[in-house]
Amino acid sequence: MSLKTEISFRLxxxxxxxxxxxxxxxxxxxxxxxxxxxxxxxxxxxxxxxxTIRLDGRTVNSCLMYAVDCDGRExxxxxxxxxxxxxxxxxxxxxDHGAIQCGFCMPGMIMQADxxxxxxxxxxxxxxxxxxxxNVCRCTGYTKVLDAVTAVVEARR
Amino acid sequence: xxxxxNYLSPHRLDDAVKAMAGGDTTVxxxxxxxxxxxxxxxxxxxxxxxxxxxxxxxxxIDLIDGQIRIGALVTVTGIGNSQLLDELAPVLVExxxxxxxxxxxxxxxxxxxxxxxxxxxxxxxxxxxxxxxxELSSWxxxxxxxxxxxxxxxxxxxxxxxxxxxxxxxxxxxxxxAESFVAHFRKSGPRPALEIATVSVGIGGRxxxxxxxxxxxxxxxxxxxxxRARSVEATLEGKTLDAETIRAAAVDAxxxxxxxxxxxxxxxxxxxxxxxxxxxxLNDVLEN
Numbered sequence: 001m002s003l004k005t006e007i008s009f010r011l012x013x014x015x016x017x018x019x020x021x022x023x024x025x026x027x028x029x030x031x032x033x034x035x036x037x038x039x040x041x042x043x044x045x046x047x048x049x050x051x052t053i054r055l056d057g058r059t060v061n062s063c064l065m066y067a068v069d070c071d072g073r074e075x076x077x078x079x080x081x082x083x084x085x086x087x088x089x090x091x092x093x094x095x096d097h098g099a100i101q102c103g104f105c106m107p108g109m110i111m112q113a114d115x116x117x118x119x120x121x122x123x124x125x126x127x128x129x130x131x132x133x134x135n136v137c138r139c140t141g142y143t144k145v146l147d148a149v150t151a152v153v154e155a156r157r
Numbered sequence: 158x159x160x161x162x163n164y165l166s167p168h169r170l171d172d173a174v175k176a177m178a179g180g181d182t183t184v185x186x187x188x189x190x191x192x193x194x195x196x197x198x199x200x201x202x203x204x205x206x207x208x209x210x211x212x213x214x215x216x217x218i219d220l221i222d223g224q225i226r227i228g229a230l231v232t233v234t235g236i237g238n239s240q241l242l243d244e245l246a247p248v249l250v251e252x253x254x255x256x257x258x259x260x261x262x263x264x265x266x267x268x269x270x271x272x273x274x275x276x277x278x279x280x281x282x283x284x285x286x287x288x289x290x291x292e293l294s295s296w297x298x299x300x301x302x303x304x305x306x307x308x309x310x311x312x313x314x315x316x317x318x319x320x321x322x323x324x325x326x327x328x329x330x331x332x333x334x335a336e337s338f339v340a341h342f343r344k345s346g347p348r349p350a351l352e353i354a355t356v357s358v359g360i361g362g363r364x365x366x367x368x369x370x371x372x373x374x375x376x377x378x379x380x381x382x383x384x385r386a387r388s389v390e391a392t393l394e395g396k397t398l399d400a401e402t403i404r405a406a407a408v409d410a411x412x413x414x415x416x417x418x419x420x421x422x423x424x425x426x427x428x429x430x431x432x433x434x435x436x437x438x439l440n441d442v443l444e445n
Contacts, residue, residue, distance in 0.1 A: 002161065003161050003162060003163070003164060005164050022161055022164040022206055023161060023195070023202065023206065025192060044193075044196065045192075045193040045196070046189055046192075046193065046257075046258075046260070046261055049258065049260060052260055055263075058234065058263040059259060059260050059263055060260050060261075060263050060264045061189070061260045061261065061264070063192070064187075064188050064189045064192040064193070064261075064264065065187075065188055065192075065264060066185055066188045066192070066208070068164060068166065068185075068206075068208055069185070069188065069208055069210055071166070112259065112260065115259075116259075130259075131259055133258050133259065134257070134258025134259055134260045134261065135258075
């Protein structure tokens, strides 16, 4: 029986308290304990970025991050981007540009793209390519992804 | 299945090192190495899992009395964004930029990258070039005791260091480089992102009138531990950095390397890369 502990944090603006095994990863907690399946498990070792979430404003691989380390912090997942009636502009742009094919990498890709666009209003194509290095897509190639993010950045200028 | 019997998340250093006094502790910070290593069975948890993220006073980058002190909890992103380091030790910023991915840089700590003791550890090579020491803290006779170990003497084998079970790496410290100090870093892999270096080379020294003095050469992934290449340093010391000297240093670097064949590259290719990188980094230094 593995040791458990109770942690409290904010998830997409809501206060959450949960009791989890101390070695559980944040991704497992989100998907299997909290039923938040938007964030995807793919490689499980930080290589692909499908599990990207925001932690205190910065993006991390939730598959590598220990859930205990969420205690007292602020998490945002893909479920936290949309408003009640509309997709987030980044999500909508991915749809409009046909950037999504199978879609499995997209929650992570969109979380990272939104982070990059928010942190750098002057985001260049080169910045974007470097910033998305940790997100792998096996379907579309990346051109439409770059188009989708660039459109959002340009619309905000 | 984990055998962790105790989870701690101390806010104070004295509480942390007190808890480590009996050893049997797995230290957790960013988790970017611990997580895959324990998941794959490469490493097992000790009886106590200690999350050091919340310990106060270990997250700063400060210039104090001519020395730069980087707290163990500073993330690789923190190093990459540091104006102080960009100004005084830009080779660290250069290496941080080539480290894994944005998401991993946001989580991974400097202390973790060092204690993981990979022969390919990206932050270790520039720190060797800066002649850094690590500060190890432990609980002794009712107080926090610290000792400093030269980074050059810290590593003993892949994944192994001289850190004792009751010690916590709390900071990395190096002298503020002289104004004429120039250093560069280069690593290789088939793609820029998320690459564990096939080979990395860092070289630094005081550049005056086209020659280097106080030269330090460090190489990664070419030996069981990150390496200071003293004979290459001697080859370069005080000499004009002309094509002949650079060539001699490159040949010597290849001879100092004792790389292995593994899934990432053959020993032959690694030795070849070390020569090429030594030449390229020296040209970068010269052009600074």
